[in-house]
Amino acid sequence: MTDAALPFVPPLDIWRGSYLDEGHTIASWLTTTDHKRIAILYALSITVFFFIGGVAIGLVRLELISPTGLFLTSDEYNRLFTIHGIIMVWFFLVPSIPATLGNFLLPMMIGAPDVAFPRLNLLSWYLYVGGAAFTVYVLLSGGVDTGWTFYPPFSSEYSHSNVIPAAVGVFIVGFSSIATGVNFLATIHMLRAPGMTWLRLPLFVWSMYTVSVVMVLATPVLAMSLLLIVAERFFGLPIFDPSAGGDPILFQHLFWFYSHPAVYIMILPAMGVVSEVFACFARRRVFGYAFMVFAMLMIAVVGFMVWGHHMFVAGQSPVADLIFSFLSFIVAVPSAIKVFNWTATLYRGHIGFEAPMIYALGFLGLFTIGGLTGLFLASVPIDIATTDTYFVVAHFHTIMVGGTVSAFMAGIHYWWPKVTGKLYNEFWAQFAAITMFLGFNVTFLPQFVMGWLGMPRRYHYYPDVFQIWHVLSSGGALILAAAYLMPLVYLTWSLFYGQDAGANPWRSTGLEWQTPSPPPKTNFVRPPRVDADPYEYHDFGRTEETGGEARARPQGEAT
Amino acid sequence: MTNGRQDRRYLWLGPGAAWLILLMLFAVSLGSAYLPLGAGNLAVNLGIAAVMLAVLAAVLMDLRNSVALVRIVAAAGLFWIIIMFALTFSDFLTRHY
Ligand SMILES: [Cu+2]
Numbered sequence: 001m002t003d004a005a006l007p008f009v010p011p012l013d014i015w016r017g018s019y020l021d022e023g024h025t026i027a028s029w030l031t032t033t034d035h036k037r038i039a040i041l042y043a044l045s046i047t048v049f050f051f052i053g054g055v056a057i058g059l060v061r062l063e064l065i066s067p068t069g070l071f072l073t074s075d076e077y078n079r080l081f082t083i084h085g086i087i088m089v090w091f092f093l094v095p096s097i098p099a100t101l102g103n104f105l106l107p108m109m110i111g112a113p114d115v116a117f118p119r120l121n122l123l124s125w126y127l128y129v130g131g132a133a134f135t136v137y138v139l140l141s142g143g144v145d146t147g148w149t150f151y152p153p154f155s156s157e158y159s160h161s162n163v164i165p166a167a168v169g170v171f172i173v174g175f176s177s178i179a180t181g182v183n184f185l186a187t188i189h190m191l192r193a194p195g196m197t198w199l200r201l202p203l204f205v206w207s208m209y210t211v212s213v214v215m216v217l218a219t220p221v222l223a224m225s226l227l228l229i230v231a232e233r234f235f236g237l238p239i240f241d242p243s244a245g246g247d248p249i250l251f252q253h254l255f256w257f258y259s260h261p262a263v264y265i266m267i268l269p270a271m272g273v274v275s276e277v278f279a280c281f282a283r284r285r286v287f288g289y290a291f292m293v294f295a296m297l298m299i300a301v302v303g304f305m306v307w308g309h310h311m312f313v314a315g316q317s318p319v320a321d322l323i324f325s326f327l328s329f330i331v332a333v334p335s336a337i338k339v340f341n342w343t344a345t346l347y348r349g350h351i352g353f354e355a356p357m358i359y360a361l362g363f364l365g366l367f368t369i370g371g372l373t374g375l376f377l378a379s380v381p382i383d384i385a386t387t388d389t390y391f392v393v394a395h396f397h398t399i400m401v402g403g404t405v406s407a408f409m410a411g412i413h414y415w416w417p418k419v420t421g422k423l424y425n426e427f428w429a430q431f432a433a434i435t436m437f438l439g440f441n442v443t444f445l446p447q448f449v450m451g452w453l454g455m456p457r458r459y460h461y462y463p464d465v466f467q468i469w470h471v472l473s474s475g476g477a478l479i480l481a482a483a484y485l486m487p488l489v490y491l492t493w494s495l496f497y498g499q500d501a502g503a504n505p506w507r508s509t510g511l512e513w514q515t516p517s518p519p520p521k522t523n524f525v526r527p528p529r530v531d532a533d534p535y536e537y538h539d540f541g542r543t544e545e546t547g548g549e550a551r552a553r554p555q556g557e558a559t
Numbered sequence: 560m561t562n563g564r565q566d567r568r569y570l571w572l573g574p575g576a577a578w579l580i581l582l583m584l585f586a587v588s589l590g591s592a593y594l595p596l597g598a599g600n601l602a603v604n605l606g607i608a609a610v611m612l613a614v615l616a617a618v619l620m621d622l623r624n625s626v627a628l629v630r631i632v633a634a635a636g637l638f639w640i641i642i643m644f645a646l647t648f649s650d651f652l653t654r655h656y
Contacts, residue, residue, distance in 0.1 A: 189628070217639045253647045304642055308650065320650035 018421065018518035033118035034521060036419075039104035041125050046092050046100065049132065050484075052139070053087035056080045058481060061474040067464050077460045078145040079161065083138070085148025086166060090173050091132055093400055094262060097269035098215075099124070099180055101411045102208045104419060106184060108512035108519065109202050111193025111528035111556065116186035124179035131173030138166045147458065149255060152240040152248050156232040163233060167226040174219045177265075181215030184208050193511075195530030195556065199293070202510055202534045202555075203286060206293050207272025210300040214261045214268070218304070222258035225251060252314055256307035264303040266400055267367075268296060270407030271338055274360040277410050278342055279535040280508045281357035282349025283552065286535045288341045295334035295341075302331045312380050313387045321380050328378035335371050339364065354506075355429030359410035362437040366402025370395060373448070388458070391451025394444045402440050409436065409487065416491065417501030421518040424494040428486060436483035442476030509536055509554045530556035577618035584611050 019036045022028070029037060060080050063072045072080070103121065107114055115121050138144055144166040146155040155163050188201070188209050201209075228251070231237040238244030240251045279286045286292060308316055308324030316324075342364055351357070373395040377383045386392060413433075417423055450469035455462060462470070504513040509532075515524045536553040588607045596603060617623045622633055 217636065221643070249650070250647075253650065257643055257647075304639065305646060308646065311650075315654075315656075316650045317653040317655070319653035320646075323646070323649050 017520065018516065019521045020518050022521050031122075033114070033122050035103050035107055035115045035118065035121055036519065036523075038121050038125055039100050039102075040419075042095060042099040042103060042128070045125070045128060045132065046095055047488075049087050049091040049135075053084050053092060054481065054484065056084040056087070058477065060084065061477040063460075064462075064470045065467075065474050067462050067467050067470075069460060072460075074460045075145065076143075078147075078458075079143030081458060082144050082147050083135075086144070086170065087135065088400075089148055089262070090170050091128075091135060093266045093404055094177060095128060095173075095180070096266075096404065096408050097273060097411060098184070098208060098211055098265075099128070099176075101204075101273065101408075101415060102184065102211075102269060103180075105415060105512055106205060106208050107187060107191065108515070108523050109205050109510060110188065110191060110196050111511055111524065111530060112187060112191035113522045113524070115183050116190050117183050120179050120183050124176040124183070127176035127179065128173055131169045131171070131176065134165050134169030134172065138162045138169065141165075149259070150226065150229055150251075151255075152229060152232065152251050155229055156240055164230055167230055171223050171226045174223045177215045177219045181212035181219075184212040185216065188212075193528045193530050193556065196511075199290065200530060200533050200555070202272075203275035203289070203292055203296075204269075204272035206296055207268045207275075210296045211265055211268040214265050214300050214303065218258045218261040218265070221254055222262075225254035225258070228254070249311065249315055252311050253307070256310045257304070260307040260310065261303050263396070263399065264299055266404045268299065270363065270367075270404045271296065273407040273411040273414075274342065274363050275345075276508075276510065277356045277360040277414050278345050279537060280414070280506050280510075281352045281354055281360070282346050283352075283537045284345050284349040284535075285537055286341070287344035287347075288337075289533075289535070291337055292341055295337045298334040299331065302327065302334070306331050306378075309378055309383065312383045325378055325380050329375065332371060332375055332378070335367075339368055339371070353430070354413075355424075355426060355433050356410045356414035358430055358433035359406050359413065359436070362433065362440075363403055363406040363410065366398050366406060366437075366440065370398030370403055373398065386451060388456055389451040390447040390455045390457055393457045394447035394451055397444055397447075402444070406436070406440075409433070412487070412491075414506070415512075416494070417505045418512060418517045418519070420495060420498075421501050421516075422494045422498030423501045423505060424498060425490045428490040432483050432486040432490070435479060435486070439476050439479030439481075439483050443473050443480055444476070446470075446472040446476070507552055509534065509552050511555050514554050514556065528556050532556065573618050577614050580614055581611055584614075 019034055022034065022037075023032075029041065032038060032041075057080070059072070060077065063070050063077060069077070103115070141162055144159070144161040144163055146159050146161070146163055146166075150163070150167060155167075188205060192201075228237075228239050232239050232241065232246075238246045240246045240248045242248065275286055275292060278284075306324055306328040308320055309328045311324075312321050373391070377386065377392065377395060413424070413429055446469040450466050450473075451457075453466070453469075455466045455469070501517050503516050505517075506513070511528055511530065512519075514528070532553055532555050534555055536555070584607050588604055591603045591607070592600065594600070616633060620633065622630055625633075
């Protein structure tokens with residue numbers, strides 16, 4: 001593709017070195033307050049934890065090939081799926097898009113030189129590392145076997161594993177979320193460039209705004225509930241112990257008050273990413289921009305009112321079941337609005353199947369399946385039948401892996417030329433994207449089936465009839481593992497041998513593309529000025545049938 | 560800008576007084592637990608807690624000197640607590656076991 005004809009590509013003679021040239025020592029990275037470098041620190045750390053969590057579940061899937069196990073004791077098995085959950089939720093998914101893509105792009109998209117509190121930003125990474133250190137300690141000292149949910153009375157009384165260090169690790173990493181959330185909120189409120197009004201914010205920025213609200217309001221409750229577990233386990237304070245007047249269900253209320261919104265912490269950023277990708281690769285304005293914004297705000301608010309759907313069999317009252325079931329159906333509405341609007345965005349677009357788009361299309365299909373199976377589970381009778389089965393496991397992995405990880409990969413590929421200034425090998429990227437989609441489905445469709453047939457989750461041994469589904473699922477996990485390893489290779493390769501990307505290889509209209517790649521330390525050579533709405537690609541779809549390039553207008557000027 | 564002396568007064572005097580008031584309220588709360596008020600005990604305790612909360616918000620969180628946006632953020636926090644309590648009580652208050 002050519003970029004010479006477009007007026008908004010910055011001329012190269014104003015190039016004055018990028019953020020990557022601002023120091024090459026390790027110390028310069030560990031003491032940086034540049035949001036772009038902190039994003040890269042985060043990206044490296046969460047990648048390490050993604051692969052640790054991946055190895056843990058790889059061993060579990062291998063073990064489950066046989067109905068009676070292959071090489072693990074039941075105790076080891078419990079510890080492996082627990083560490084998989086803890087690491088993937090808190091050390092990968094929650095920080096994944098906000099702390100990497102969000103950190104890198106949010107200031108650039110609103111035309112700011114950095115986040116509002118650059119040192120707080122660095123502190124949030126150190127808090128992540130601190131929490132991660134506890135988790136590594138747990139891993140090396142024998143693990144924890146409570147499941148990622150830390151339910152009492154098992155976690156407070158009966159478990160003989162490292163519950164306290166695990167809880168402390170999650171407690172600490174929660175503060176890194178809160179710091180990121182506060183920082184993003186302040187940045188979006190205070191640092192928008194002239195002309196960047198609220199309804200001109202790219203949808204990715206709106207997704208960062210809403211996710212920050214959720215992080216700031218939900219995470220303290222997680223911290224509190226984990227502290228109460230520590231108080232009960234370590235100091236004998238009987239908060240959740242019914243024999244002393246406590247209530248174990250209270251823990252579940254507090255825990256899910258955070259952990260359901262945490263699902264939205266994972267999926268809102270993904271929605272932001274794919275909105276950018278669809279618009280760019282369909283060369284279309286996002287359909288119903290205002291609806292997209294209000295849908296995200298509604299998800300952020302109503303998402304706080306549905307947590308009780310995790311407790312239909314926990315001894316919650318039937319009245320509460322009814323209320324939470326109803327609210328859970330309500331929260332599906334804004335998600336459905338978004339799915340329809342993405343579809344309408346694609347309609348009559350000039351769709352290109354570059355790797356980011358393949359990942360984003362994978363997101364669209366899988367998020368829809370994940371969302372619709374969520375409606376099954378919001379219905380009390382179906383949920384009672386499927387509670388703690390693989391149906392639930394398959395449902396939430398479809399949202400978190402099929403949804404969030406697909407979108408994360410879409411975002412990494414889409415913005416890779418911006419972050420590194422290099423182009424990756426398009427063929428291998430497309431190949432990896434398709435492999436990931438197939439691997440995902442081979443892994444989790446069998447889990448939907450066996451869950452529906454009654455295979456309970458977290459069981460080490462199982463009846464022979466389920467073996468075929470487990471073997472299929474484990475085979476899929478192998479494909480998925482290959483799909484995750486491929487990008488490591490070709491992306492690393494591109495760093496050394498990749499073609500120079502130029503400022504704007506996708507001819508995107510976003511402000512972050514109207515500056516050199518990789519960007520200078522201050523993001524823009526001149527303070528940007530915004531004079532257009534986002535996504536001015538093509539107003540009317542494939543009209544005129546010119547066969548040529550669709551018209552595209554950048555959101556502003558920055559060079 | 561104020562001078563250093565005023566800064567120090569502002570930094571210490573308000574929170575110091577607030578701290579003393581909170582300690583006093585704590586003592587009242589503790590003392591009232593020994594009075595035989597029946598259901599009144601709960602009402603008194605919740606009342607005292609509300610006063611404590613007000614002192615905290617106005618003085619220690621410095622909402623009395625904050626701009627509107629900060630107050631809205633604090634109000635949102637309160638609203639979310641209300642959601643949490645209301646829906647949690649939708650369970651606890653309707654259980655028959
Ligand atoms: Cu939920």
